[in-house]
Amino acid sequence: MSNFGFTDLRLVNPYEVAFREARSAVGAGEVIGNAMEYTTLEEAVADCSLVIGTASLGHRELHHPLRRLEYGARLIRKHLASANAALLFGSEKYGLSNDDLSLCHWLLRIPTRAEHESMNLGQAVAVCLYELIRSPQAAKRDPKASKKAAARDLELLSGRLMETLLASGYINQRTAASTVQKVRRLVRRMDLNAQDADVWLGMLRQVLWKLRH
Amino acid sequence: MSNFGFTDLRLVNPYEVAFREARSAVGAGEVIGNAMEYTTLEEAVADCSLVIGTASLGHRELHHPLRRLEYGARLIRKHLASANAALLFGSEKYGLSNDDLSLCHWLLRIPTRAEHESMNLGQAVAVCLYELIRSPQAAKRDPKASKKAAARDLELLSGRLMETLLASGYINQRTAASTVQKVRRLVRRMDLNAQDADVWLGMLRQVLWKLRH
Known part of the structure; x- marks a missing residue:
């Protein structure tokens, strides 16, 4: 709940021993500290205009x-x-009773597979709350995409890689012509961002220098 | 994992005592039963063409x-x-090391709030796997929407409710004309499905019969 910004926890007849322990535990968060206790579900949801089981x-x-x-x-x-x-979440053992469900406007189900429907309570809560704060906008594009390398830099890199392959003897002058296009494609497939293209240019410059001296 | 249909659990240097206990526990599922153990992360992800931390x-x-x-x-x-x-998920205490992260193609983060970023391990796994099996199509419309009541039935219900209000003395013949539209709107706002409209018609029929006899 705290991870996703939900603060209002209401407990109906919690198991007192466990609840008291959780509340007094070191590092018990605000959510559990401020949790309210009720003896009936009717009271717990009295001020809610939508009740979902x-x-x-x-x-x-x-x-x-x-x-x-x-x-x-x-x-x-x-x-x-x-x-x-x-x-509303029921107890892990029994779920919500038919009486609990009759207080709901409608019901929600997590799309678990039919062979294993029942979920751990904490995980079920996490998944439901995540879906509530999930951003459909965020799903559409990559806000952190780094700037891709420009064609100019890719061509520079292809040339330097060719020189390196020649200097190292990986290819020779006679067959070099047929390799140019292969190297160009190889470099484009690296899908480099601008910064990594710079790093590669620097690395190859040094390798080339070493090969020639 | 089992809830969302993921079966291939790989553990790198798991805490042996806990792992042996979990594996031999009554009701230990297939996932934990078939879990593979590795001593290095490199081996664990060797056959994967995408590694996400x-x-x-x-x-x-x-x-x-x-x-x-x-x-x-x-x-x-x-x-x-x-x-x-x-x-990849790190240990709950330390997360993934920089060494672990260097084996990743890129990293994933759950959009928890800045004030409480760190999540329970099981809940983090559940949320990530839910997002992987989540269906954008399912988000668009209500596949289970029940058939709405037809205008014919709503008008029948409005009429029967008017009769009931007259028979009960809630409204009287002189003011009835001004109430007809209010009752019609009230009934439309109920947003009834076809089955509930039938139920209401039956209930009012009985109430009306009782009021008149």
């Missing part, structure tokens, strides 16, 4: 729309823009 | 492109269509 396909009698996380999170995000919502 | 913005000296999970997962998915890839 988590469930799996394996749940026998679902009387609610069951939405995949990818889509359901979109609806929750829209709602969160102007109001609050509760996301 | 996980890191956070807090990592001091990153010499790699650091991509947000939403975008990075797209690149990994593309690669996985025709080849294999390794996704």
Whole structure:
């Protein structure tokens, strides 16, 4: 919850021993420190205008729309823009009861594979909250893409690599003509950024100098 | 891993006691049962044509492109269509070493908030693998949307609700005309599906019968 910026944890009848221990543990975060306790789910969600339960396909009698996380999170995000919502997780052993589910507007399921639907509670929470803060914009392009090397530098590098191969005897003058294009393509396939192209030019300059002296 | 259909777990120098216990535990899944052990990271990723490390913005000296999970997962998915890839997670305490990172093509980061970047290992794995199997198509529309009630049924329901309100004395014949539109709008705002509209019609029929007898 804290990783993804969610702060309002509400517990319904938590196991007292474990809860007291967690709260008093060294390094217990703000989320657990500020967690509220309730004796009924009705009270816990009383101020929420959207209540979403988590469930799996394996749940026998679902009387609610069951939405995949990818889509359901979109609806929750829209709602969160102007109001609050509760996301319910059941105990790891029993999940949410039918009584719990009857308080929900609809249900959310994480797209786990049919052969292994049931998830660890902490992991299920992490995945749901990640989807809520996930940015579709961020998925579209690489904001950190480094500047690619310009054609001029790639051509310079191809020439220097050719000289090096000649000086080292890897190719000889007679067959060099047929190799030029191969080396050019090889260099382009390296998909270098501007900085790495500079490094390669420097390395080959030194190698070439050493080969010739 | 098992939840999201990933089966190939490779461990580099796992803590032997914990690993042996996990492997022999009742209910240890296939993933842990088939996990391979290696003494160096080089061996563990030797057959992988893409090696991705996980890191956070807090990592001091990153010499790699650091991509947000939403975008990075797209690149990994593309690669996985025709080849294999390794996704590296460090120990929970120390993360990946600079030596580990130097074996990576690039790095991935989960978009946790700056004030709390470090994640629980199991949760970090769950979130990364969820993003890998996540379906952008599923995010676009509600595949489970139930059939909405037809205008005919909504008008039938509006009429029956009007009759019920009249029969119960909630409204009277003189003011009824001004209420018809309010009731119509109220019924449309219920956003009923076809089945619920039927249920409402049945409930009101019975209420009306009782009110009149």
